[in-house]
Amino acid sequence: xxxxxxxxxxxxxxxxxxxxxxxxxxxxxxxxxxxxxxxxxxxxxxxxxxxxxxxxxxxxxxxxxxxxxxxxxxxxxxxxxxxxxxxxxxxxxxxxxxxxxxxxxxxxxxxxxxxxxxxxxxxxxxxxxxxxxxxxxxxxxxxxxxxxxxxxxxxxxxxxxxxx
Amino acid sequence: xxxxxxxxxxxxxxxxxxxxxxxxxxxxxxxxxxxxxxxxxxxxxxxxxxxxxxxxxxxxxxxxxxxxxxxxxxxxxxxxxxxxxxxxxxxxxxxxxxxxxxxxxxxxxxxxxxxxxxxxxxxxxxxxxxxxxxxxxxxxxxxxxxxxxxxxxxxxxxxxxxxxxxxxxxxxxxxxxxxxxxxxxxxxxxxxxxxxxxxxxxxxxxxxxxxx
Numbered sequence: 480x481x482x483x484x485x486x487x488x489x490x491x492x493x494x495x496x497x498x499x500x501x502x503x504x505x506x507x508x509x510x511x512x513x514x515x516x517x518x519x520x521x522x523x524x525x526x527x528x529x530x531x532x533x534x535x536x537x538x539x540x541x542x543x544x545x546x547x548x549x550x551x552x553x554x555x556x557x558x559x560x561x562x563x564x565x566x567x568x569x570x571x572x573x574x575x576x577x578x579x580x581x582x583x584x585x586x587x588x589x590x591x592x593x594x595x596x597x598x599x600x601x602x603x604x605x606x607x608x609x610x611x612x613x614x615x616x617x618x619x620x621x622x623x624x625x626x627x628x629x630x631x632x633x634x635x636x637x638x639x640x641x642x643x
Numbered sequence: 644x645x646x647x648x649x650x651x652x653x654x655x656x657x658x659x660x661x662x663x664x665x666x667x668x669x670x671x672x673x674x675x676x677x678x679x680x681x682x683x684x685x686x687x688x689x690x691x692x693x694x695x696x697x698x699x700x701x702x703x704x705x706x707x708x709x710x711x712x713x714x715x716x717x718x719x720x721x722x723x724x725x726x727x728x729x730x731x732x733x734x735x736x737x738x739x740x741x742x743x744x745x746x747x748x749x750x751x752x753x754x755x756x757x758x759x760x761x762x763x764x765x766x767x768x769x770x771x772x773x774x775x776x777x778x779x780x781x782x783x784x785x786x787x788x789x790x791x792x793x794x795x796x797x798x799x800x801x802x803x804x805x806x807x808x809x810x811x812x813x814x815x816x817x818x819x820x821x822x823x824x825x826x827x828x829x830x831x832x833x834x835x836x837x838x839x840x841x842x843x844x845x846x847x848x849x850x851x852x853x854x855x
Contacts, residue, residue: 521676544751597846607647618754
């Protein structure tokens, strides 16, 4: 039974691992820290998995556990301080459809997002993942109105960071 | 185009572009590694606190016969001492129960705010436990000091030479010294928990700010 549970979990995690990678990208600055946070989120997901009920989508459930780990449970590892930052490398823009200015703008945007605080990053993350305000408010534990208000403030803040 | 919309477009087109996709083989060992979350650390600290204060509370029972006899005479009769001991262990048990309940209520699948609140609540229980022990330590040291000065024949003989004023200052200095030790302990705790929960407190404040 346990083996089966493990197997199911790993299969699901492998399939949806991008969600965890994305959380890690947003909350860490280098590869070591990224791996470290990925590791911790995996542990938390596995620990919580026996209580996971099929009534929620696995991916939705992952957003919550992933963000909670990144915002609240994760302790930054010491070794992450020594290593080089990879801001510009982490978000390699591989597609060719953007022109130079757009590419430049995107780099700046990702950099700006990295400057936001943990809660603002969570909002941006859920927004980028196309979650609606009701889901955002449920994940963070704030009201829908407050989620909207905060999101507008974050947008303004990003504008100010981009155009000082 | 709105900046965020541009970002969203890129973010979503990048979905499959994580450089290194982990395989099932790589994920298996990751599941079973030990967590280093703040809840785990908090748990270890609270267990250490419990053990530390249980040891402190048990010292009289593992020390010499004379010390116990002296303690018993200090309290007039051993009934009082027994009462105090039972009380202190009952308090410890009470805290163990409360801590257990608090840890149980921490769930990573709660929403962010509720998760933070349950961790803060757990930390508060440990805080009250520490305060309780520090107050008890202060009281018992002060009481012990008073007893030594007035009841211990050798010591009280020396103090007998003191004038009332000198006596008063000597007592004040000693009580202040005890208070100082207790304060050092308290600052030490504040620093430990302060460092551990700094990020959590900051994020919790940020969420609370949204409600105003």
